Amino acid sequence: MATIKDLSLRCGVSVSTVSKALNGYQDISEATRELIIRAASEIGYFPDANARALKMKKTYNIGVLFSTLSNHGLRNEYFAHILASFKERAAKRGYDITFIEHNIGNRKMTYLEHCRYRNFDGVFIACAEFGDPEVLELVNSDYPVVTIDHAFNEAISVLSDNVEGMRQLTQHIIDQGHRKIAYIHGTKSSVTHNRLVSFNNIMKENGITIPEEYFKEGIYRSAESAEELAVRLLELPEPPTCIIAPDDYAALGVMNTARRMGLKIPDDISVAGYDGISVSQALEPKLTTIKQDTDKIGAEAAKQLINLIESPMTTSLDNIYLKVQLVKGGSVRNLNTI
Amino acid sequence: MATIKDLSLRCGVSVSTVSKALNGYQDISEATRELIIRAASEIGYFPDANARALKMKKTYNIGVLFSTLSNHGLRNEYFAHILASFKERAAKRGYDITFIEHNIGNRKMTYLEHCRYRNFDGVFIACAEFGDPEVLELVNSDYPVVTIDHAFNEAISVLSDNVEGMRQLTQHIIDQGHRKIAYIHGTKSSVTHNRLVSFNNIMKENGITIPEEYFKEGIYRSAESAEELAVRLLELPEPPTCIIAPDDYAALGVMNTARRMGLKIPDDISVAGYDGISVSQALEPKLTTIKQDTDKIGAEAAKQLINLIESPMTTSLDNIYLKVQLVKGGSVRNLNTI
DNA sequence: CTGAAAGCGCTTACAG
DNA sequence: CTGAAAGCGCTTACAG
Secondary structure (H helix, E strand, O other), X not given: OOOHHHHXXXXXXXXXXXHHHHOOOOOOOHHHHHHHHHHXXXXXXXXXXXXXXXXXXXXXXXXXXXXXXOOOHHHOHHHHHHHHHHHHHHHHOOOEEEEEOOEEOOEEOOHHHHHHHHOXXXXXXXXXXXXXXXXXXXXHOOOOEEEEOOOOOOOEEEEEOHHHHHHHHHHHHHHOOOOOEEEEEOOOOHHXXXXXXXXXXXXXXXXXXXXXXXXXXXXXXXXXXXXXXXXXXXXXXXXXXXXXXXXXXXXXXXXXXXXXXXXOOOOXXXXXXXXXXXXXXXXXXXXXXXXXXXXXXXXXXXXXXXXXXXXXXXXXXXXXXXXXXXXXXOOOOOHHHO | OOOHHHHXXXXXXXXXXXXXXXXXXXXXXXXXXXXXXXXXXXXXXXXXXXXXXXXXXXXXXXXXXXXXXXXXHHHOHHHHHHHHHHHHHHHHOOOEEEEEXXXXXXXXXXXXXXXXXXXXXXXXXXXXXXXXXXXXHHHOOOOOEEEEOOOOOOOEEEEEOHHHHHHHHHHHHHHOOOOOEEEEEOOOOHHHHXXXXXXXXXXXXXXXXXXXXXXXXXXOOOHHHHHHHHHHHHOOOOOOOEEEOOOHHHHHHXXXXXXXXXXXXXXXXXXXXXXXXXXXXXXXXXXXXXXXXXXXXXXXXXXXXXXXXXXXXXXXXXXXXXXXXXXXXXXXOOHHHO
């Protein structure tokens, strides 16, 4: 690798001058600047990121926390897509991304220690156990932090609008003439809570009462869990006409169960999902679901984080709610036209 | 952040001594070492990765090339899973991973330039356009390189054994009594080539001749492409009894098409996929497919790359072929028992 | 307009 | 067994 010293020798100027020319300082003559810039591109010079970081206390590197819990992390389409768009947007703004790890080699580090070790400029918490003390330590540190789907006072959170999403989905199902609507929700979390509240509010608004046994707690992204719960719902004396699953994978489980019990979708039982993953639209019938705009979520998170890094004084720590989109598939039957 | 100087002041020794004690040099008295180690953990000292990298020419950071082409990159379950296990294994060995980008901010860099800028210790090419001059430049550089599913002379390649996978899948289908087997293969690549060759060889071994019109070139991971081609196959005067899709997503498209045409799976038409993605086993019937062991591929790639980085003289540039596993789902009918 | 010097946090031959 | 010194590649007050 060519260094700034090679350039200074080649151009017959000092390293100070080279550095200033390359960094756009004004007190360099036009001729010298041109000479240096040309030489730099001729020998393919690039500054050494580590040396620069050491001096400038700025790495242009963002730490991304992406713990691989069960059914989470990179193996989850929702988060993987968010990461993809985050990475693309960050690159455009000149930032690289590096994963934050818990233990790195023999050194046991906390997440925060890892960040300090690498001198990240900011932190993106894409998916994590939000109650984990190490995560809290990170959030409460002086690092600029952006999270997904979980609000903290000390960080910017980008959230898919779960209240609105659930509202649209539920209202659509009601509009199709359904009254007996069961809801398999995910394990408790703020996301789950907001969806449940929204579901209940829409029911109330429409004057519908949902019996206790129509609510089941399942596991996000677990087809097995949904299958088991679907059986219990469908074997009720008065089974629902529509089942809302916690997500599209779970919805797939519900559909399989129904078919195994000899029921046709949507003729005998309607099913709805949540997330809008690609496979949900490759099914027959296409799944009625709420599409979360993962491209937008990732890009927005990157934008907010970099703003927070570069202009902390003018970037407020607000939550950003992103629109969702109702996808009307063929899995919810219209009962009005019967 | 506490520095080595803080430690030296606190312990009343020189920075040299601190550094040596922390790095396990032998010429330090036991007492001094203990004093320093204790102080270090008390104030939560961690060396600065950038400073260290500058001096040692070693960053403990691996560059990962993961271009987001259509249907590729993080949005592809196959690659996302490989990355997940790569990242886990690399962390265990003490390496972080950072994505290699094409353009970083305003600076247009080639992949290689980005690697030099960040001083990566090695490069993992997970998915990329292998004919791209920039990729070739990277492979031919002096960086240790590991690739997936594509062999280069100058790098280690970890490959899923496509010949063996296609052999098992095809033989299984033949064993079920099928003779009229259509194959929608992906666009041309070495992977596609090897599968095609293997398919043809098994046919020959079994004395089966496949008519030209049973071969169609589709697009990997495109349900639409597969749907269109499946129609053409199923409308042939003499349609196949089984269709092999290039991958599981495409297989889903084939299944939908068949159902839309009023055919039952597997009673009227058999379908097989390739990859073994999670959703393929959440379908009814479960898809008969070849499962690629993404956990193994990612972990093996990390292991090989780190060996190459740390022991270049004893790590040979061989290709590593990983076993695949036939998943007998319910989507291929047994014609022998009719 | 240019350059010598100090310094970012670390490692490591070398001297004592 | 310990420490002073040089140096990794860069930036930036400061002097001229």
